[in-house]
Amino acid sequence: MLAKSAATLSCKGVLSLALYALLLSYPAAGFERTEDRLPCAHRSETKMALFGDLHVHTSYSFDSYISSQRNTPWDAYRYAKGEAITLSDADGEQTLQAQLQRPLDFTGITDHAEFLGPINICTTDSSAAGYWFPYCVLTRSNIYVLQLLAANYWASLGVLSETNDGDREASFVCQMSDCDGAHNATWQLIQQAAEEHYDRSSDCSFTTFVAYEYTDAPGGKNLHRNVVFRNENVTATAISTYDTGSRNVPELWSRLRAECLDDDVNCDVMAIPHNSNLSGGLMFPDPASEQEARDRLRLEPLFELIQHKAASECRFDRLLGRGLATEDELCDFEQAKSDNLTMLATVFGKVRTASAAPVGLDDFGRRNMVRNALKDGLALEQSSGINPFQMGFIGSTDTHSATPGGAEENNYVGHLGRRDAGYRNIQDHFFDNPGGLAVVWAEENSRDAIFDSMRERETYATSGTRPIVRFFAGDEIAVDACAQPDMIAQAYRDGVAMGGRLEQPASPRFLISASKDPGSPGNPGNDLQRIQIIKGWVDTGGTTHEHVFDVAGNANNGASVNPANCEPVGSGHEQLCRVWQDPQFNATESAFYYARVLENPSCRWSTLQCQAAGVNPFAADCQTQADARTAEQRDAGAIGDVYSKCCLDPAQEPFYSPVLQERAWTSPIWTSAAH
Template identity: 50%
Template sequence: MALALASTVGATTPPWRRTETRAPCASFDPLRSPYFGDLHIHTKFSADAYIFGTRVAPPDAYAFAREAPIVLADDNEDQTRSTRIDRPLDFAAVTDHSEFFGEVLLCDTPGSLVYDDPTCVLLRQKDTPQQQNIPTIFWLYPLSLSPSTHQPFCSEPGVDCAGASVSVWQQMQAAAEGAYDRTDACTFTTFLGYEYTASPLGAHLHRNVIFRNDRVPPTVSSYIETSTGGIPQGFWTAIENTCLQAGIGCDAVIIPHNSNLSGGRQFFDPADGAEALRRQTLEPLAEIHQIKGNSECRFDRLAGAGAGTADELCTFEQEDVAQQGPAGRPVPIDQYPPRNMIRNALKDGLAFEDRLGANPFRFGFVGSTDNHDGAAGSVAENGWAGGQGNNDSSPARQIGDNVRTNPGGLAVAWAEENSRDALFAAFKRRETYATSGTRPVVRFLAGDLAGVRCGSPGLVHAAYVSGTPMGGEIGPVHGARSPTFVVWAAKDPGTADAPGTDLQRVQIVKGWVDAGGTTHEQVFDVAGDPNNGADVDPATCAPRGAGARELCAVWRDPTFDRAERAFYYARVLENPTCRWSTRVCKSVGVDPFSPDCATQADSAGGAFTDCCLGPGNDAFLAPTVQERAWTSAIWYQPDGIARVNARVRYGAAPGTDRLALRLRLGRRAADLDPTRNDLVLRVSDDDDILAVTIPAGTMVAAGRKRFVLPAPLGPVARARLLFGRRQVQLGVTTAPTDLSRADRNDHMVTVALAAGLYRTSHTRLWTARGATLVATGH
């Protein structure tokens, strides 16, 4: 692990702006460290969690994430159980359902004007899962309608549901602030957020919004308030109006989740290129794994076919339905909505970019739990206490009603320090990965990668100088030859009581679109051994056989075509371990590995019949699982930036600095036309080093394929744009100016170019050399 985590530069400049008052973190790594967290947690303020018997509040969830015990509901909704996380999280966000914030608080507050209202009594009454249909209809059915409405009692005289909703939001803010470590120890970071829960006829079109800092809107924007504006466009507009464009220093990312239960509607066709770009900007991440299943890809082992894939590893943690609600029934694999799965959405995004000029589905990956017990990051398969109140509070209910659920996943962010600004910047640039609950460490970078070698102590530094990490983009860095990729993974170390599992292999998943607009995918094994013989002892669930502590590969794509848009992400697989349900079944005397499983289940009770589901009789379930991690993709853009040569020369006196910048891009993008679109060039670290807009028509033709700036424009003395047969070059030179915002040390710098809908960017580690700051042509 020391190989890939060690920093070899002494820079202290972050590539993001500090927006909050706090002590600087004592631990700061310019080459970034992995931080593990959970961005999807529910407490009693979520109506469904309250129905399940959950009574813990946001402070309890944050305390649990830091190793405090938490109280859970038992089968009777009494608060008699408890659990504790196996190791603390680095960050967390409580994201209660924003719909009915006010109503839940009023119903939970003795003495409120509606405390004895029948709807409130229904919410508080103790029910078995089978009896919860009635409160679910009263409380959650409105979320399937458009327009949606608040509870009827909110219109009664003197009842202030809106004010109560603000009170809940303020309590959530106070809880996040109280748990946030603002000291230089930086042990724990909280984020403010909530869930938007549009569920038309049971289709999950849900999203979490995560805010950068404590400058947040005064009220939440739930589906009820935004439903008439479209799903999710009404919500997007609300976040733009109340946060992003409100002038209060607010910033946010929106994270869709449970596309696997969306009936194919989560990732809808964009109306046009502008809507595609809007989605790409507002929704940089997607939650690929959580308690209600995995959304990477889907393969039915009994049918021998997949939903747009032949990848047999896509049986992992699949729900058997395509959506919940009235249409929530199993469907044959050939009728399953392909775009329920994120990999298919990523592929379609490439095709949309070719047609519309922007990719609506340029998602980075995170995992989280969606735990409705307030148990942030409760993901251990061994001894899992469940995550849905009294719905999975005992072995019979876990197996009989919820065998297809799983403990959920974790979000991992590569950041310089454990602070809100640093982690949020990682979310925005998509330098994140998801895990199914374990904690492997994964690096994935691509580009020229000159001098990058597995085993080299300078691997990470060299890769950041000559390549981009997960979440980024690359152009044709080697011309017609494939870019170079490096992936490195280290096993989860685990705990003293539960050591981590060895790694089996690392794969690179590629998706691309051909010249005819058809999308494709291919999975490459690049490190490790799928036939290493490792398995589990069926009697004890103890692991048998060995895998790897670390795996590394430097790889080039043998199918690369410089003309085809593509994405690549890494998938890291651990050796097999017993699934949580196998351990629960064994605890009651039912052995999923045994040929006598059915007889044992009959003796244990009808609830345990599903213990015997497996490869021979179920499309997805098995007694063992392979825990895994998925990195955010790296996108190959045929019209993206291939190389940047740049040099900042610091002058001896203020205002005498100069920047010389030359970009080499791939093929010409349709919107990269200086006669009809503004050219917007931005060079930035934590500040804008140079930000210039060249208005459409300002550059003049100096030949058939060459445009020049006829006169200085602001700090820019000269600019030249040359369209070649297979590449585009843009050169910019400043006059003497103030570039003191470019810090004089090694640090990450981003060069971004925009024109119309066209966007491309290039982030590398620039190096300080005396009185210059240099990007060396990678």
């Protein structure tokens, strides 16, 4: 790549000859360099954990703007880098200050492609005829009820429609003004913001990615993808559902291949599906053709396992005492009761649509949970020769408040603008959560290094905290690897890292290590409780199975929280490491393995905010406290019951608990069967 670039440097005027000479003298990297930029002063051949967020909405997204959220991609990047920004309060006034306790290493802004043009017209230029379209006026309104009407309009236009025919011109605003031109103008702004905040110096302090969200949700069933580009070379437009038609993700893949991957423009891209828990069973269908299977493999190497609309690993209903094709009781973690996006339709404390009603376990789509999709992928490979569901894991926030990385339980300001600001967070979005983080093992903090590692699935997801987790497998992994000073270098030499694949191993060993989140000043991280390895496999008859192994630490370490103030009680581990072999390993069966790292119990964000309001979920008189605080909020203008959810009895809830265990999930390692 460097040789090719040398012939064009002078005409591009990007790098001086001196800088090019510096690049040539720089040690060879283990990833492909496609950019003209300074080499990073800090890099590691054994890679470093970089924390980021690849699911972020700003005022360029319709559902962010209509929630009195006015921060742009520029502001979101500033927030990701540790600067304070101003957010809307519950009354729609820009009064709240938000700031991360620790900055991120990388971020991608993913505003909805579908309405980039119309929202630009509705909000930026009063001389445009479309600016005065009635629903544009409602969109700009600061009156809550009018904003909700605007939200319903935009959603019904295609994003949640069962009958989206791919015709954006159905919107009158596009008949009054040039939506295509406005779309392209906004797409250029997204690219400009990413470029201005990307640190191309040798400091490599922060990396941005040009990205957007492809937002298809027929009947509210989530088929969303975050489309992330490797470098500044991107498609001419942000390809949307209006370009492909609904229920047609394969057309998105086809267009990304034609306009990026297969076009000789140094373009690379991936699409990251999210919220399969809300997909109504539609996210992971059997491929209709070999081309579809190969497109999914090539273009979707990652899956967003957790974000603010719940987790999608697996599902266990505590009231029923059973799970969705699982017996794993830890699968009750941050689950939504419904199976579609209308689960957000709670206003003034009440659910406002029947489609948001709880969905019973027996009616919940099996592949709404990614662990089941991974298992079914093994069965598909056994029958067809291709496993289309080889996906690594990341987490992100899906913030609609321009707050990337805002996944700290004790610093959670909400992710939906005024809709969950202040008391509304408890009242209307109690069952949401702060989301998670994407962690990438990369040689340096640059687009090429991070993107290559994402392509290789050397990633893991966290529920918002920052433990450091390694996971390797191989026949040659040393039994005493945890005791070796060059443990990681040996593991790379003797095995494959998380996200990798072992072809017909004889008897693999798995190396798993974890270090606790060190925390930030005044906010120490949680101790580790234990590490588990989750195995999924398909037997020779085509039946899939799973098993959860505790491999390090202790589930019964006595750790808990003080119910009066949520301070931690007891201790755990600062570090855990183990070399483990599967006692049930069968070389004739294909399998996957991933690690799940569990921290000691801590209080959920809702518990912290309830206590801060004077309502203690652990108190015997919780409801009395809730009634008093609700009366105060009503006197100040709130409508409906505000704080009663603080007093929910977890023994009567299938998923909710005031105490949780933060966790991390590594990407799987696959093992192929011997033939």
